Amino acid sequence: xxxxxxxxxxxxxxxxxxxFTAAPxxxxxxxxxxxxxxxxVNIAGGLIRPDRGRIAIDGQTLVDTxxxxxxxxxxxxxxxxxQDSRLFPHLSVxxxxxxxxxxxxxxxxxxxxxGSVVELLGIGHLLERDPDSLSGGEKQRVAIGRALLAxxxxxxxxxxxxxxxxxxRAEILPFIERxxxxxxxxxxxxxxxxxxxxxxxxxxxxxxxxxxxxVGPVQDILPMADAADGGAVLEARIVRHDETFHLSVLESAxxxxxxxxxxxxxxxxxxxxxRARDVMLSLRPPEDISALNVLAGRIASISxxxxxxxDVRLDCSGAVLMARLTAKSVDRLALAPGRPVYAVVKSMSFxxx
Numbered sequence: 001x002x003x004x005x006x007x008x009x010x011x012x013x014x015x016x017x018x019x020f021t022a023a024p025x026x027x028x029x030x031x032x033x034x035x036x037x038x039x040x041v042n043i044a045g046g047l048i049r050p051d052r053g054r055i056a057i058d059g060q061t062l063v064d065t066x067x068x069x070x071x072x073x074x075x076x077x078x079x080x081x082x083q084d085s086r087l088f089p090h091l092s093v094x095x096x097x098x099x100x101x102x103x104x105x106x107x108x109x110x111x112x113x114x115g116s117v118v119e120l121l122g123i124g125h126l127l128e129r130d131p132d133s134l135s136g137g138e139k140q141r142v143a144i145g146r147a148l149l150a151x152x153x154x155x156x157x158x159x160x161x162x163x164x165x166x167x168x169r170a171e172i173l174p175f176i177e178r179x180x181x182x183x184x185x186x187x188x189x190x191x192x193x194x195x196x197x198x199x200x201x202x203x204x205x206x207x208x209x210x211x212x213x214x215v216g217p218v219q220d221i222l223p224m225a226d227a228a229d230g231g232a233v234l235e236a237r238i239v240r241h242d243e244t245f246h247l248s249v250l251e252s253a254x255x256x257x258x259x260x261x262x263x264x265x266x267x268x269x270x271x272x273x274x275r276a277r278d279v280m281l282s283l284r285p286p287e288d289i290s291a292l293n294v295l296a297g298r299i300a301s302i303s304x305x306x307x308x309x310x311d312v313r314l315d316c317s318g319a320v321l322m323a324r325l326t327a328k329s330v331d332r333l334a335l336a337p338g339r340p341v342y343a344v345v346k347s348m349s350f351x352x353x
Contacts, residue, residue, distance in 0.1 A: 007053030025202035035207040046073030079147025085139035087131040137168035198273035230276035254316035276324035
């Protein structure tokens with residue numbers, strides 16, 4: 001099941017032009033405020049009718065302005081999760097969930113069985129409670145469940161974690177991951193957070209001033225999205241946990257890594273976003289340093305970002321890392337493509353993938 005979007009819409013002086021395809025999994029819409037992310041989601045959801053364009057889910061047309069086709073929002077079978085949960089305060093969690101099932105019509109779409117959705121989101125113990133008694137993270141899990149019980153062919157999530165504190169975000173992220181992996185439908189996910197996108201996305205669409213600047217796999221596109229800091233996404237697997245020092249030992253194409261203990265079992269796959277500013281380079285294996293992670297690599301390219309700085313792209317046994325250095329350091333170390341170096345990783349953000 002896939003989502004095809006090709007739309008052109010003007011609102012005042014702002015013009016949105018977007019064309020891309022979203023496959024099952026999570027497609028993150030990323031860009032600055034005002035770049036058109038929410039407008040695009042609202043067009044896909046039927047809340048805005050575009051001036052021109054076509055939208056189709058799995059070949060079935062929802063919008064085709066040339067043919068005069070525009071399926072009403074309530075007939076599109078789309079699950080929408082907003083920044084705030086928008087639960088009905090007078091209904092229990094169970095009845096909020098079952099309200100979503102009222103919209104389920106036809107075959108296909110995400111799982112529509114109450115029991116499977118409750119299990120997926122871990123909300124069985126909440127069924128008889130009122131929304132006012134739930135935490136922010138619990139409310140969003142119920143909102144996701146309600147959307148799934150509409151048996152959607154597409155799920156739209158407009159910054160669903162924006163109103164939550166760090167603890168509540170950490171609570172709900174694993175459930176969005178399960179949704180991504182098990183729902184089997186495209187998910188359009190709006191976010192301003194590089195960390196969220198690194199953890200959740202399979203595909204990234206970068207929007208800039210109303211146009212699609214880039215689209216592709218998260219590993220290729222996310223560094224472009226975070227141009228201010230630069231960086232790279234590294235895939236890894238948990239090999240074991242070091243309980244003595246509360247560390248997790250990871251295996252990656254670039255080499256072994258040690259990070260603060262992750263709340264995941266051995267064998268679990270993780271994804272790291274390593275900012276270029278958090279990587280130092282050495283011409284020799286560094287000794288007697290506090291950093292635990294040193295990766296051998298070779299310089300692939302050097303690109304000047306300003307007169308004072310340069311981004312160094314590293315090939316670490318096939319894995320890509322980025323290091324942002326001063327131009328003086330590049331000159332002092334005589335760095336050049338092909339030269340072997342050692343990357344000292346000062347910090348990284350590891351997430352479940």
